[in-house]
Amino acid sequence: MIAMDKYERVIELAKRRGFLWPSFEIYGSTAGFWDFGPLGAALKRRIKETWRDFYVIREGFYEIETPAMNIEEVFVASGHVENFTDLMVECKKCGEAFKVDLALEKCPECGGSLGDAYAFNLMFKTSIGPGSKRIGYLRPETAQGMFVDFHRILRFYRDKLPFGVAQIGKVYRNEISPRQGTLRLREFTIAEVEIFIDPRMNEHPRFDEVKDIMLRLYPAKEQVINKFDLEISVKDAVEKGIIKHQLMGYHIALIQQFLLKIGLSPEKIRFRQHKKDEIAHYASDCWDAEALTDRFGWTEIVGIANRGDYDLKAHAKHSQTEMTVFTPYEQPIVRERIIIKPNVSAIGRKFKDRAAKIIEALRTLRPDQFKEGVIQVGAETIPLTKDLVEYERVQEEIYGEGVIPHVIEPSYGIDRIVYVLLEHSFEEETIEGEKRVVLRLPPNIAPVQGAVLPLLSRDGLDKRAREIECSLRKSGFLVDYDESGTIGRRYRRHDEIGTPFAITIDHQTLEDDTLTIRERDSMKQIRVPIEALSGVMKKLIAGDAIFENVGTLI
RNA sequence: GCGCCGGUAGUGUAGUGGUUAUCACUAUGGCUUGCCAAGCCAUAAACUCGGGUUCAAAUCCCGGCCGGCGCACCA
Numbered sequence: 001m002i003a004m005d006k007y008e009r010v011i012e013l014a015k016r017r018g019f020l021w022p023s024f025e026i027y028g029s030t031a032g033f034w035d036f037g038p039l040g041a042a043l044k045r046r047i048k049e050t051w052r053d054f055y056v057i058r059e060g061f062y063e064i065e066t067p068a069m070n071i072e073e074v075f076v077a078s079g080h081v082e083n084f085t086d087l088m089v090e091c092k093k094c095g096e097a098f099k100v101d102l103a104l105e106k107c108p109e110c111g112g113s114l115g116d117a118y119a120f121n122l123m124f125k126t127s128i129g130p131g132s133k134r135i136g137y138l139r140p141e142t143a144q145g146m147f148v149d150f151h152r153i154l155r156f157y158r159d160k161l162p163f164g165v166a167q168i169g170k171v172y173r174n175e176i177s178p179r180q181g182t183l184r185l186r187e188f189t190i191a192e193v194e195i196f197i198d199p200r201m202n203e204h205p206r207f208d209e210v211k212d213i214m215l216r217l218y219p220a221k222e223q224v225i226n227k228f229d230l231e232i233s234v235k236d237a238v239e240k241g242i243i244k245h246q247l248m249g250y251h252i253a254l255i256q257q258f259l260l261k262i263g264l265s266p267e268k269i270r271f272r273q274h275k276k277d278e279i280a281h282y283a284s285d286c287w288d289a290e291a292l293t294d295r296f297g298w299t300e301i302v303g304i305a306n307r308g309d310y311d312l313k314a315h316a317k318h319s320q321t322e323m324t325v326f327t328p329y330e331q332p333i334v335r336e337r338i339i340i341k342p343n344v345s346a347i348g349r350k351f352k353d354r355a356a357k358i359i360e361a362l363r364t365l366r367p368d369q370f371k372e373g374v375i376q377v378g379a380e381t382i383p384l385t386k387d388l389v390e391y392e393r394v395q396e397e398i399y400g401e402g403v404i405p406h407v408i409e410p411s412y413g414i415d416r417i418v419y420v421l422l423e424h425s426f427e428e429e430t431i432e433g434e435k436r437v438v439l440r441l442p443p444n445i446a447p448v449q450g451a452v453l454p455l456l457s458r459d460g461l462d463k464r465a466r467e468i469e470c471s472l473r474k475s476g477f478l479v480d481y482d483e484s485g486t487i488g489r490r491y492r493r494h495d496e497i498g499t500p501f502a503i504t505i506d507h508q509t510l511e512d513d514t515l516t517i518r519e520r521d522s523m524k525q526i527r528v529p530i531e532a533l534s535g536v537m538k539k540l541i542a543g544d545a546i547f548e549n550v551g552t553l554i
Numbered sequence: 555g556c557g558c559c560g561g562u563a564g565u566g567u568a569g570u571g572g573u574u575a576u577c578a579c580u581a582u583g584g585c586u587u588g589c590c591a592a593g594c595c596a597u598a599a600a601c602u603c604g605g606g607u608u609c610a611a612a613u614c615c616c617g618g619c620c621g622g623c624g625c626a627c628c629a
Contacts (some may be wrong), residue, residue: 031621
């Protein structure tokens with residue numbers, strides 16, 4: 001047998017044990033769509049819950065939910081319609097692809113002749129309602145939902161920066177040729193946060209909590225010059241200007257903490273900055289968290305972009321909606337100003353039907369623009385006599401100004417994280433000559449938290465085990481009962497799906513109401529009283545206790 | 555989207571024109587054992603789809619779909 005590489009072994013396990021499989025298999029499947037089976041869906045759910053712990057609970061960024069189907073206006077404003085619908089043409093000689101340009105006859109790279117033009121649009125397009133009057137697109141990111149709702153969210157947060165909004169949801173991109181399992185899908189789950197900040201405030205009040213965290217950074221400059229990544233603390237990276245400011249540094253550190261919490265290997269994570277030519281149309285700076293995979297090398301799993309005020313400006317313009325936050329000055333600014341007061345009734349009598357336009361033009365003028373005593377209305381220059389216009393000197397206090405917030409956006413590709421986590425957790429080892437496959441998932445991430453196993457399926461051990469299974473379920477643990485085959489076989493079955501603890505009921509259980517807990521990674525066992533089981537499991541899963549300390553080691 | 559290669563039970567596979575489609579693992583039921591994939595018996599389970607050639611196709615030819623690799627794409 002030809003040795004399978006790690007990708008193949010992980011996918012084989014994932015399919016066989018119910019984590020992942022291609023969608024629509026009975027109809028021949030379609031590239032870019034994968035189903036999450038019972039264990040995959042559970043694993044993904046725990047990852048999403050951990051993400052919510054980080055962003056919704058710990059950071060206080062409330063979560064919202066907006067439609068996956070969006071109206072055309074949203075993506076016209078965001079630039080996606082323009083930036084996603086391009087006619088492309090490829091050079092027959094060198095294969096280079098270009099946007100179609102009528103002036104283009106030969107390949108600008110090599111002078112070869114060009115092939116036929118083809119359209120590509122990464123957004124799925126459809127129509128809403130009967131009659132196809134309204135064009136709809138499936139969203140390629142969740143972010144626009146947060147921008148479109150900005151005025152509502154701002155009010156919810158009582159008109160004060162900074163604040164953040166989170167959303168987890170399905171997004172859709174009609175990739176030309178998706179490959180590589182769940183690493184590139186046409187429908188996938190993204191978890192995004194839009195953090196709205198005052199553009200003048202780049203600091204983070206809790207920066208000290210993360211400042212000493214070590215990061216592996218691969219800045220844009222290094223990719224061009226030395227091709228080395230570097231180990232550096234968050235604090236040093238910000239001070240040296242490698243990371244632009246504290247806010248960015250804080251959130252990069254947070255991403256790393258999250259990835260480690262769910263169980264990715266620390267030595268297989270780095271942050272790579274986008275180079276100028278690969279940055280998205282909406283962003284001014286972007287870092288990707290990349291995970292090292294066996295077959296595909298460094299793979300993007302999280303992106304953190306500085307979107308600036310691009311999106312809010314765009315939606316403000318297209319929707320004619322104010323998207324600013326009133327930010328007060330420390331001291332109100334007092335200033336004197338001369339304002340123009342048109343004599344409305346006199347102008348009306350003199351200019352009749354042109355009066356309205358003249359008055360409007362006067363009101364939008366500053367006094368210094370009206371020195372000549374003439375007013376420009378369309379192409380016409382109209383002289384105005386002094387009786388038609390008055391000036392008034394006013395004193396006004398300005399308390400603050402409307403600021404368009406800037407946006408920092410961490411964006412997680414959840415499905416990619418699921419695959420990478422499976423790969424990083426996957427281990428094969430040899431125990432007494434037998435191969436043992438084990439998923440070393442953290443206990444709080446593993447889909448099944450405990451296996452309840454009667455040593456024998458008779459002598460009343462099975463009945464006792466069923467009772468224990470039932471009580472664990474009532475306490476909120478996702479457990480599996482298994483009495484099929486030898487105890488060793490059952491341990492191995494659960495090792496393979498990452499179940500962190502196996503609870504075994506033996507003859508001694510019937511005598512003294514104790515049972516054993518076996519730890520997946522060490523294969524050690526402790527004996528604990530039944531009444532302590534629930535509390536012990538809770539501590540072990542939360543990582544609040546050391547295995548050997550919560551029972552008697554056997 | 556282009557090019558090359560591939561597609562057989564849940565998994566890994568044998569099978570170059572006529573086989574009851576091979577073997578192993580897994581799974582299910584039973585016997586046995588009784589704390590790390592032991593053994594025995596039984597059972598279940600497959601030729602990617604469509605068309606063509608042929609008396610006869612898993613096998614040869616064409617096309618679709620899916621997968622792998624390379625190019626392009628991945629805002």
